[in-house]
Amino acid sequence: MRRSDICIAAIAECFRGESDILCNPIGISPIIGGRLAKATFAPDVVMTDAVSVLAANTLPIGNQDAPRVIESYAPYRTIFDILWSGRRHVMMGATQIDQYGNQNIAAIGNFQRPKAQLLGLRGAPGNLINHRTSYWVPNHTKRSFVSNVDVVSGPGYDRMGEIGRPSNRYHDLYRVVSNLGVFDFDTPDNRMRLRSIHPGVEVSEIIENTDFEIVIPENLELSRLPSEAELEIINVIDPTELRYSEVQDA
């Protein structure tokens, strides 16, 4: 079993139980995982074709010519309106993420004169404070799972705690999926916890590649393997195997 396919199933699991929301994963593995969830156990989410419509059918990634069953229109302005309505679960990338889930995709170094300009805040500030958000980090190292992020694009639980109610009432930082495991914040002080470890990964590997103290539960859960039927669907969504360039096998 390739590690990438385990990650895709773990990403799909983030959307289990969701219905009547815009499932809006961003990036290669998140899009494949989101489309897998919609094609299997989460049929009542809607997803975009990555351009401007909501497509009811299962689309192959990156193929703009694939036939689409259009169920609604969703230009960018509508995406923001849906975002503010709260009917959305986004999965974004994170160049850096810390123990409370603060995410940085904006800049390395000082924002005023960055050492490295990254993508920018993008929609992260609005996403985090309006609806459920998850993250995908394809290379789990001390450079991505950091003790302090350089810039906070998407605020984590400590920042949201400082702001307090009522402003933080829609903040719902849900899961972080990396190439090593799945993480959540279901701890008394909302520190990041290992929720499940991917088969073939040692706990020590996670600890060594994380630059903060991560909560490890006593009884370790294993991330599940995708079923044969799921692997077939993954191949339909990603026939050119883009996913294998994003996640290396051990």
Add this chain to the structure above:
Amino acid sequence: MGEAMADKVITEEDFIAELKSGMTIGVGGWGSRRKPMSLIMAIIRAGIQDLTIVSYGGPEIGLLSATGQLKKAIYGFVSLDSIPLEPHFRLARQTGKIEATEFDEGAFYLGLMAAAHRVPFYPTRAGLGSDMLEMNPELKLVESPYPDDSGEHEELVAIPAFDIDVSLIHMNRADQGGNGQFLGPDLFFDDLFAMAAKKTYMSCEKIVATENLLDEGSVHTLRIPRIFVNGVIEAPRGAHFTECPPDYGRDEDFQNLYAATAKDPDLWESFKSRYLEVDSHQEYLRMVDSREDGT
């Protein structure tokens, strides 16, 4: 019979005569999609300085920073889509060449809408808890005058109305009166850019008679009414190298060529002399089309 509607068709020279150094210019489109590139190239040729650009940024921000004409960028992001981060913008940020005001993407929409609706701000939660407020110390909070169910008065970020002198948008079709039509998948925020600015100039692929505006698209594609447009410039392939569907897609090869110039000053100099130091949009297109046997 009433009078005929005003003819707002102007030349590129007429358009340039309306601009001044130091202006704040709103640019429609999104990333590397349906950008009014022929108007941006005309601004580059005219050498208008100290500009502030307000946009969902694409190559207009990168090009104007590379030519040294950009003082400040106000943006939700700056991307070439197929190249996630605009390379000349990256360079300008890392060398401290330009001032930057960066908004959450949705918050940017509200600044545009506030300007369009002539209110001083629109409130949003976006920015609370993130570094957006620290990055932009001029942003203020506002307390809701209305208590919520628990009696609390919620604090929100007040996104100020953008102060835009001139907006530039590119449409697929327009009539000579200034009614604009988009035929692609997304209008983006071009109607708000047109409403938000003191004046708006619209380039288009083709000027058609008003009675022919519905030949290629439904009434829903007529989203730029002429009351918001001061001048129309016919510019076939005016969005090149950005995409302008259904008329044409993005010129990815040319975009890659442009992107490579951010890493190589010599390449930038030859790009500049070949494509920017030309006499007209027509000559630019001739250089683009002859590039295989050119440089």
